[in-house]
Amino acid sequence: MTQGVQSIGAFHTGVAWADSEAQGFLRMPLVEETITANFDKYRSQILGSASQHRSNNGFRRPGGTITCELDLGYSLALLTCAFGTSRVTTGTFYEMADALPNLTFRASRGTIVHSSGPHKVRRMTISQRVNEIARIAYEVVGRTASAATASLSALTIPASDPCTWGTLRVRVADKADALQAGDEVDVAGFELVLDNAIEPIFGSASADAVEPERNDFRSATLRLDLPRGGVGSFRTWRDANTPLQFDIFWDTGTASLLIGGFTAYVQEGGDVPLSGPGILTDSIVLDITAGANTLGAFASAGGSMLYAYFD
Amino acid sequence: MSQGVQARGAFRRDSKTEAVWPGSAPTAPGAGHGIPLRTENISRRKLVGTKGLLQGSASQERPTVVGWQAGGSILCDLRYGSLDRLWALALGFENPIASGSGGSPQSLGVSTFRHAYEADQLLENKASWAGTARHVRRGGLYVFKGGTSHRLWPAMVEGFTVSITPEDATVSFDLIGHDLTIVGGLDPTTWTPPHAYDGGGADKVTMPQTRVYLGVAPTLTEYFVRSLEITVRNGLKADDYRSGSLYIDEPIRTGMREVMMRATLSRYTNDVIRGHHNANQTVACLVDCTGGTLGVGNARLSFMMPAATVEAINDPVTGPGIITQDFEIKTHGSATIPTAWTTSGGPLYQHVLAAVDADFYIATQNLFASNVFEE
Numbered sequence: 231m232t233q234g235v236q237s238i239g240a241f242h243t244g245v246a247w248a249d250s251e252a253q254g255f256l257r258m259p260l261v262e263e264t265i266t267a268n269f270d271k272y273r274s275q276i277l278g279s280a281s282q283h284r285s286n287n288g289f290r291r292p293g294g295t296i297t298c299e300l301d302l303g304y305s306l307a308l309l310t311c312a313f314g315t316s317r318v319t320t321g322t323f324y325e326m327a328d329a330l331p332n333l334t335f336r337a338s339r340g341t342i343v344h345s346s347g348p349h350k351v352r353r354m355t356i357s358q359r360v361n362e363i364a365r366i367a368y369e370v371v372g373r374t375a376s377a378a379t380a381s382l383s384a385l386t387i388p389a390s391d392p393c394t395w396g397t398l399r400v401r402v403a404d405k406a407d408a409l410q411a412g413d414e415v416d417v418a419g420f421e422l423v424l425d426n427a428i429e430p431i432f433g434s435a436s437a438d439a440v441e442p443e444r445n446d447f448r449s450a451t452l453r454l455d456l457p458r459g460g461v462g463s464f465r466t467w468r469d470a471n472t473p474l475q476f477d478i479f480w481d482t483g484t485a486s487l488l489i490g491g492f493t494a495y496v497q498e499g500g501d502v503p504l505s506g507p508g509i510l511t512d513s514i515v516l517d518i519t520a521g522a523n524t525l526g527a528f529a530s531a532g533g534s535m536l537y538a539y540f541d
Numbered sequence: 542m543s544q545g546v547q548a549r550g551a552f553r554r555d556s557k558t559e560a561v562w563p564g565s566a567p568t569a570p571g572a573g574h575g576i577p578l579r580t581e582n583i584s585r586r587k588l589v590g591t592k593g594l595l596q597g598s599a600s601q602e603r604p605t606v607v608g609w610q611a612g613g614s615i616l617c618d619l620r621y622g623s624l625d626r627l628w629a630l631a632l633g634f635e636n637p638i639a640s641g642s643g644g645s646p647q648s649l650g651v652s653t654f655r656h657a658y659e660a661d662q663l664l665e666n667k668a669s670w671a672g673t674a675r676h677v678r679r680g681g682l683y684v685f686k687g688g689t690s691h692r693l694w695p696a697m698v699e700g701f702t703v704s705i706t707p708e709d710a711t712v713s714f715d716l717i718g719h720d721l722t723i724v725g726g727l728d729p730t731t732w733t734p735p736h737a738y739d740g741g742g743a744d745k746v747t748m749p750q751t752r753v754y755l756g757v758a759p760t761l762t763e764y765f766v767r768s769l770e771i772t773v774r775n776g777l778k779a780d781d782y783r784s785g786s787l788y789i790d791e792p793i794r795t796g797m798r799e800v801m802m803r804a805t806l807s808r809y810t811n812d813v814i815r816g817h818h819n820a821n822q823t824v825a826c827l828v829d830c831t832g833g834t835l836g837v838g839n840a841r842l843s844f845m846m847p848a849a850t851v852e853a854i855n856d857p858v859t860g861p862g863i864i865t866q867d868f869e870i871k872t873h874g875s876a877t878i879p880t881a882w883t884t885s886g887g888p889l890y891q892h893v894l895a896a897v898d899a900d901f902y903i904a905t906q907n908l909f910a911s912n913v914f915e916e
Binding site for chain 1: 798
């Protein structure tokens with residue numbers, strides 16, 4: 231059975247960098263994954279032969295991209311790995327912290343189970359287009375990967391509750407006015423990217439990476455594809471460099487997820503390019519920066535760029 | 542007749558006594574020199590010096606030719622019996638000691654011969670006849686197109702890429718030449734191949750005829766692949782100009798040879814190749830193509846990598862479909878050859894090999910009767 235239909239993805243989060251095989255794996259709504267654990271190869275440069283010399287194993291670089299459907303029936307603890315922390319009140323509130331927990335990933339590829347981890351989430355991308363289920367993709371860098379024997383087939387399959395197109399709502403507004411009904415923006419698709427600027431770090435005497443560190447400021451962008459040009463006030467906001475607030479919200483009827491940002495600026499778009507006789511569209515890119523959270527019970531003066539609320 | 546369908550290709554090695562570069566005009570190709578040409582991209586590029594630097598005029602000066610660059614690539618069908626000269630020149634050596642004493646080719650009777658080509662240390666051209674050091678690794682590539690014959694000569698083989706997929710099997714040779722000229726008085730209708738193009742019968746390599754074996758010698762396992770690509774790069778210097786000439790000097794190697802193979806397994810079923818990668822084991826690989834009945838036995842074309850390491854391996858899950866596995870191996874020099882290749886039934890059976898630390902071998906079994914370096 232070497233078919234993708236047999237593949238099962240699972241994850242768990244941890245704090246200790248060496249924690250790669252801890253229990254408590256949760257099944258994830260896996261769509262595809264490209265996790266590898268190839269070694270860097272380098273060769274001797276000794277002269278005296280026109281043939282290459284045998285290569286040596288250098289650093290091992292586990293990593294790749296794990297893509298899941300955004301499904302509220304599955305655990306959203308994955309978000310912790312990208313954001314950094316969560317707080318629990320009536321639901322689960324995720325906000326950003328400097329330190330990121332580790333993500334250990336297991337996947338059965340056909341009948342072979344691979345375990346890979348711990349990882350840090352270098353980049354998170356949440357995207358959705360018309361008539362598609364939202365997807366969340368994690369680009370990760372890690373430490374080790376090995377073949378594991380434990381089957382994942384016993385993991386419970388939750389009742390699926392996908393974030394479909396019809397359950398999506400996007401709002402953008404001047405930060406000074408706060409988000410409210412009427413701030414909804416009609417979109418044909420969006421892509422939210424959080425770049426954690428995580429880089430693997432290697433030292434001598436080991437092929438495996440030590441715990442990766444952030445090598446730059448975090449950055450985040452939200453691209454909104456507008457089905458018709460001229461919707462909203464994006465050009466005005468761009469020209470005035472107005473701080474904006476936004477949120478993306480799915481309400482499936484049984485659960486809801488809101489992801490938003492408190493301070494964002496229009497970085498690109500707003501000029502509605504003319505490309506022929508068809509409907510004019512526009513693509514807006516918001517540059518997301520840190521902003522204080524004013525969400526009532528979840529209020530925080532911290533510098534979180536994104537937050538999420540799952541209920 | 543300016544149609545591509547009228548085009549033909551031929552390759553003829555230069556005289557085995559040719560000692561200087563470029564030497565004297567070669568003998569025209571004829572029967573047995575045809576190659577299974579599909580397309581070509583051979584050009585003669587003009588290199589010009591700086592112009593328009595003098596003051597006094599806003600116009601540019603007439604360009605001064607400071608060099609010519611001749612070369613390019615040819616794409617051929619992957620055939621069992623029509624490419625021996627190019628294989629031999631690409632690798633550099635075919636042991637020419639007397640047939641029957643372990644030299645190449647071995648006569649199998651009924652006009653059937655078995656050749657062994659070895660990757661040699663260097664590729665410079667030497668007309669030496671001492672012992673087995675016969676090293677004229679250059680020739681003329683002829684392409685008849687549009688009613689005229691174009692000749693790239695003297696030309697050396699910088700490398701090649703063999704590609705085998707379910708639908709197709711090709712080899713692309715990269716050649717570096719001294720000059721590309723139009724040559725009159727040739728009769729391309731005589732450029733027949735050593736092994737007749739028989740409409741895709743016994744001579745044409747296909748994926749169902751191809752078997753791939755890989756493992757730690759002496760135990761090699763057959764793997765089913767859905768595609769593979771073998772790339773050889775000799776690292777010849779193509780722009781070695783010198784004073785007193787518009788043309789490059791004889792190309793010589795400017796680095797170590799690189800041989801690699803990329804393949805995609807039809808189905809990902811185990812982690813054996815991954816284990817080779819993780820442990821950085823030296824593995825051997827044989828790509829063995831066996832065609833239709835030909836005199837004694839079958840036509841055969843074998844690519845051998847006696848020592849290699851697995852450089853990368855990937856088996857992504859891309860959806861509900863079949864999971865495949867890609868891997869890439871790269872050879873290194875080795876004094877050891879798996880015994881199965883040199884014993885009865887092996888592609889190098891009865892051959893005395895002379896190369897030192899060779900990282901690549903090609904063996905053919907076909908109708909081509911000559912040692913490439915002796916003919």
